[in-house]
Amino acid sequence: MASKVLNYIPKKSFIHSLSGTTKLVIFLSFSFLCGLSFDTRVLLFLLCMSFLGFALSRIKLSEIRLMSTFLVIFIVMNAILLFLFNPEYGPELYGSRTVLFHIAGKYDMTLEQLFYQFNVSLKYVIGFPIAILFISTTNPSEFASSLSSLGVPYRISYSVSLALRYIPDIQQEYHEISQSQEARGVALGKDVKFFERIKNSAKILLPLVLNSLNRIDQISNSMQLRSFGKHKKRTWFMRKKMTAADYGVIGLCVLIFVVGLIITNQGGNNLYNPFMR
Amino acid sequence: MEPIISFKDFSFQYTAQKQPTLKNIDLEIYPGEKILICGASGSGKSTLGNCINGLIPFSLTGKMEGQCTVDGIETRNSSIFELSTRVGTVLQDPDGQFVGLTVAEDIAFALENDCVEQQRMNEQILEAAKTVSIEQRLKNAPYDLSGGQKQRVSMAGVIVDDVRILLFDEPLANLDPATGKSAIELIDLLKKETDTTVLIIEHRIEDVLWKKVDRIILMDDGRIVADLRPEELLASSLLKDHGIREPLYLTLLKYAGADLKKLRGIDGINELVLDEKTKENVKSWYARANKEEVYNDNDVILKVEDLDFSYQEGDPILHSVSFEVKKGEMMAIVGQNGAGKSTLCKVICGFEKPSKGKVFFEGGDITEDSIRSRASKIGYVMQNPNQMISQAMIFDEVAMGIRNTGLSEEEIREKVYATLKICGLYEFRNWPISALSFGQKKRVTIASILVMGPKIIILDEPTAGQDFAHYTDIMEFLKELNGKGITIIMITHDMHLMLEYTKRSLVFTDGRIVADASGSAVLCDEDLVKKASLKETSLFKIATDCGIADPVDFVDCFIDYDRKEREHGK
Numbered sequence: 024m025a026s027k028v029l030n031y032i033p034k035k036s037f038i039h040s041l042s043g044t045t046k047l048v049i050f051l052s053f054s055f056l057c058g059l060s061f062d063t064r065v066l067l068f069l070l071c072m073s074f075l076g077f078a079l080s081r082i083k084l085s086e087i088r089l090m091s092t093f094l095v096i097f098i099v100m101n102a103i104l105l106f107l108f109n110p111e112y113g114p115e116l117y118g119s120r121t122v123l124f125h126i127a128g129k130y131d132m133t134l135e136q137l138f139y140q141f142n143v144s145l146k147y148v149i150g151f152p153i154a155i156l157f158i159s160t161t162n163p164s165e166f167a168s169s170l171s172s173l174g175v176p177y178r179i180s181y182s183v184s185l186a187l188r189y190i191p192d193i194q195q196e197y198h199e200i201s202q203s204q205e206a207r208g209v210a211l212g213k214d215v216k217f218f219e220r221i222k223n224s225a226k227i228l229l230p231l232v233l234n235s236l237n238r239i240d241q242i243s244n245s246m247q248l249r250s251f252g253k254h255k256k257r258t259w260f261m262r263k264k265m266t267a268a269d270y271g272v273i274g275l276c277v278l279i280f281v282v283g284l285i286i287t288n289q290g291g292n293n294l295y296n297p298f299m300r
Numbered sequence: 301m302e303p304i305i306s307f308k309d310f311s312f313q314y315t316a317q318k319q320p321t322l323k324n325i326d327l328e329i330y331p332g333e334k335i336l337i338c339g340a341s342g343s344g345k346s347t348l349g350n351c352i353n354g355l356i357p358f359s360l361t362g363k364m365e366g367q368c369t370v371d372g373i374e375t376r377n378s379s380i381f382e383l384s385t386r387v388g389t390v391l392q393d394p395d396g397q398f399v400g401l402t403v404a405e406d407i408a409f410a411l412e413n414d415c416v417e418q419q420r421m422n423e424q425i426l427e428a429a430k431t432v433s434i435e436q437r438l439k440n441a442p443y444d445l446s447g448g449q450k451q452r453v454s455m456a457g458v459i460v461d462d463v464r465i466l467l468f469d470e471p472l473a474n475l476d477p478a479t480g481k482s483a484i485e486l487i488d489l490l491k492k493e494t495d496t497t498v499l500i501i502e503h504r505i506e507d508v509l510w511k512k513v514d515r516i517i518l519m520d521d522g523r524i525v526a527d528l529r530p531e532e533l534l535a536s537s538l539l540k541d542h543g544i545r546e547p548l549y550l551t552l553l554k555y556a557g558a559d560l561k562k563l564r565g566i567d568g569i570n571e572l573v574l575d576e577k578t579k580e581n582v583k584s585w586y587a588r589a590n591k592e593e594v595y596n597d598n599d600v601i602l603k604v605e606d607l608d609f610s611y612q613e614g615d616p617i618l619h620s621v622s623f624e625v626k627k628g629e630m631m632a633i634v635g636q637n638g639a640g641k642s643t644l645c646k647v648i649c650g651f652e653k654p655s656k657g658k659v660f661f662e663g664g665d666i667t668e669d670s671i672r673s674r675a676s677k678i679g680y681v682m683q684n685p686n687q688m689i690s691q692a693m694i695f696d697e698v699a700m701g702i703r704n705t706g707l708s709e710e711e712i713r714e715k716v717y718a719t720l721k722i723c724g725l726y727e728f729r730n731w732p733i734s735a736l737s738f739g740q741k742k743r744v745t746i747a748s749i750l751v752m753g754p755k756i757i758i759l760d761e762p763t764a765g766q767d768f769a770h771y772t773d774i775m776e777f778l779k780e781l782n783g784k785g786i787t788i789i790m791i792t793h794d795m796h797l798m799l800e801y802t803k804r805s806l807v808f809t810d811g812r813i814v815a816d817a818s819g820s821a822v823l824c825d826e827d828l829v830k831k832a833s834l835k836e837t838s839l840f841k842i843a844t845d846c847g848i849a850d851p852v853d854f855v856d857c858f859i860d861y862d863r864k865e866r867e868h869g870k
Contacts, residue, residue, distance in 0.1 A: 185399070188399075192395075204690065206671050207675065207701035207752070230690055241397065244359060248380070249384060252413070254413070258421070259418075260412055260418065260421055262418070
């Protein structure tokens, strides 16, 4: 069976009890602020908040091990490559150059570069947990209703959630088709040449696409026969009522977002620069 | 009384078709009736259903003539939404119509679209779920449900809307026999509890007649050829004449020379009352009939030894499965959905690796062989031909399996042509596959396996969703292949197939083989039938009613007699 990398982990926690809309607001405000800001103080604050969120959600590290491992590897690789390709970006950005020690050739380890890379890594460390938090605490069924509550037309938000709903089915079908094709000599293993593999994947894609089209036909008939699209609006069985806690959290997010942006832009750019006196 | 559905000189032609699919239909259906609409594939029975639920003309377009009114509304002036609050449609494949991520959500779907408030929604969902006894499963996801449970959810999803008409489009197509039986019972119950008009579109008459229907409408080539009470229709030869398999018990009674017009309750095996004269008729027929004894003392071609398999540790799908298959056998693997039948075949073909046990082919251990190398010994034909076909042209599709094996283009052509000839597809060799019918596509997939020269072919549900003519066509073809020495193993839910075309069946329950016997022996064993979710044959009931001591032999005699009669008839 297809293993699930990212999925909803049902639990009883404060974060789980918030409505999907609230969680979408948290996710959007944090990721925008994190993306826009290079201010270390703001980032550190966001980091604390996102770890707090994690603690509140009661999701154990072991439940998201695969993603966390991936995240750590990604950050380390990213840091190494960043340094190799542009070791002087930090000094350039901060306008000063404090050499800690010389490595080799043109490579010097500078305090500014270290600080710059620390900030970049910080962004990933904040961004990923927030995304994981959103996905693993939001019931997929609530996903469509939260999108539509933010003004996305329900026909579109429902299609998105329907697509998510069918991913496991399509994975399963891909698996079955590829087995039967392999029996007829369509090899997809690691020992096959790259281009051969691409060409062979196409042989699986054709039946998969045709079958998916059939499936779409059927599901859309079934939806129409149950009045999908009858009114401009629809109600949502899985929508959680907004509570005081929801409004509180949304208010807090907006506050953090606004204050964060103000602090970030204080010095005329989005940098926090400890090297300028 | 006013009819609730009425067609007056109604015709319909799909936009893409050259001929009308429905021709001059006149039909009246009254409130509270339970009606079976039957016909061979392409007879227009599903199209008729789609005209009632509004998919025609609002989703599937075409040219409409004449009148069609449903619950007092002329459909062409209505909308699919208005009609959907009056007609609840349960489509063929319960998987394909599951929209929600949980049972409750799926039932809620129609209510959500109708802007019902959450509080009321919850009440209505619970009520509908209770009607079909699925209320314990409201929070389950579709993949946690059996096929029968999924179908209950589909039913709840339409009755939640308080519809007046329930339309079932081939409700039995994807269910195992026992589940099909309980589906028919449930439909009967729903009709009584919700006071609705029920239409069932099916070609498996015997299964639907498990519970009484009021009227049968028989369609052929876009026209209604019979609109009769069940007992009138069954006493005639109309079903046979229009390509529908009549219930086995009726065929038997006809062979025995019983006077069907005088018998009570011929419209269902549960209703049937045999009088003394008929019993005598049956007994004297049995005395005349005989069966062919078939012995297969060939060598063992396939041996499976103590096989275990699981996808997840601690959740085994197969438990120490062992059996042998002799060369030239034609056998069935039966049992409920999820019992491990398909998994077993995938392990045999090497698609999945067993956690324990061995597979031998002609005495050699092939457990560690690759998928590719096994394919030249054992071929696997999937249920849905569309899942196998990846080329545009028939020739290329069949040739695919022997390309890159060192054969020259000339040798490939020779082999492909020879295979196409065996499969009766030679004249189509230069055709695009898209021009073929479903049954022909199935043949192409069999050809594409056959070309690799396997000695065993395993087929997953070779006859699923096919009417009697196509069923006979494909099964006779497989029998012919079998006659050429190819060993054939079929996974099936079709009890007729198992009786008529196999001498041996492996019965699976929860990943274990619980029986290895002839189809007739399996279906005359009430405990086994129950345990493995099969359905007893109506012949068994007749044998018991007539006090015949050896019902298994009786069933075997009937099958051989019937085969001879049909061959004679040709």
